[in-house]
Amino acid sequence: MTTSATQAVVIGAGPGLGRSLALTYARNGLDVGLVARDAERLQQLADEIRQLGRTVTVETADAADPSSIASAVEKLSARTPISLLSYNAAMWGPKLSEVGLDTLRSAGEVNLHSAVAAVQAALPDLRTHHGTVLLTGGGLALHPSGDHGVLSVGKAAVRAAAYALAEDLAPVGVTVRTVTIAGFIAPGTDFDPDRIAEAFWDLAAHPGSEVERVYTGSQQ
Numbered sequence: 430m431t432t433s434a435t436q437a438v439v440i441g442a443g444p445g446l447g448r449s450l451a452l453t454y455a456r457n458g459l460d461v462g463l464v465a466r467d468a469e470r471l472q473q474l475a476d477e478i479r480q481l482g483r484t485v486t487v488e489t490a491d492a493a494d495p496s497s498i499a500s501a502v503e504k505l506s507a508r509t510p511i512s513l514l515s516y517n518a519a520m521w522g523p524k525l526s527e528v529g530l531d532t533l534r535s536a537g538e539v540n541l542h543s544a545v546a547a548v549q550a551a552l553p554d555l556r557t558h559h560g561t562v563l564l565t566g567g568g569l570a571l572h573p574s575g576d577h578g579v580l581s582v583g584k585a586a587v588r589a590a591a592y593a594l595a596e597d598l599a600p601v602g603v604t605v606r607t608v609t610i611a612g613f614i615a616p617g618t619d620f621d622p623d624r625i626a627e628a629f630w631d632l633a634a635h636p637g638s639e640v641e642r643v644y645t646g647s648q649q
């Protein structure tokens with residue numbers, strides 16, 4: 430992965446892990462593109478990144494609409510080539526026995542389809558720069574929960590997509606990895622978002638052969 434004059438794009442740049450990922454990528458020399466729905470919060474994060482001396486670009490888009498995510502990625506790519514694509518958006522939902530079909534469809538768009546749309550939109554840059562895709566996973570992929578059926582299915586899909594894309598894109602020099610976060614993110618704990626973001630960066634910088642890193646908080 431090259432870092433000079435390229436950017437990391439964080440989709441789902443929220444106040445928790447998304448913020449930590451964006452700041453970590455900036456501290457490691459990448460310009461940053463931020464994508465989420467909340468424009469005001471994105472601008473606040475953009476100000477923090479500028480203070481690190483990096484260039485930052487903001488695009489609002491809704492991951493429930495994969496075409497809007499693809500369009501945001503294309504706009505960011507037109508400004509600065511993308512060498513790191515970090516898909517972090519996720520949608521919780523109720524039990525599968527209770528969820529409405531519209532909610533289930535939206536969750537599918539947010540948890541999987543927009544991730545794939547983003548990868549496809551960034552692929553020309555990722556190929557050129559031997560770039561990296563990092564998908565944010567969750568322990569629900571490994572241990573599905575009845576109470577969180579919608580996200581369990583979503584994270585299982587993200588995990589499968591990571592393995593499938595890794596094999597699919599390795600021949601063109603694009604690295605795909607996922608960090609499966611096996612616990613609740615909370616500042617000041619083993620699951621501090623800054624610590625988790627360091628694990629993401631480490632995986633991007635030293636990908637090794639394993640597609641998935643399970644973050645358990647103890648050894649990372």
Ligand SMILES: NC(=O)c1ccc[n+]([C@@H]2O[C@H](COP(=O)([O-])OP(=O)(O)OC[C@H]3O[C@@H](n4cnc5c(N)ncnc54)[C@H](OP(=O)(O)O)[C@@H]3O)[C@@H](O)[C@H]2O)c1
Pocket residue numbers: 440441442443444445446447448464465466467468470490491492493517518519520539565566567568610611612613614615622
């Ligand atoms: N929190 C946990 O304990 C935990 C545990 C394991 C795994 N994870 C995973 O870690 C990731 C980050 O979780 P987090 O809780 O720290 O959240 P976060 O990074 O603070 O925020 C994620 C952001 O994604 C954006 N997003 C959600 N739906 C979206 C949509 N439809 N379109 C565009 N953006 C959307 C939201 O921003 P906008 O509202 O501005 O759109 C949200 O703030 C998620 O993938 C989550 O599944 C979290």
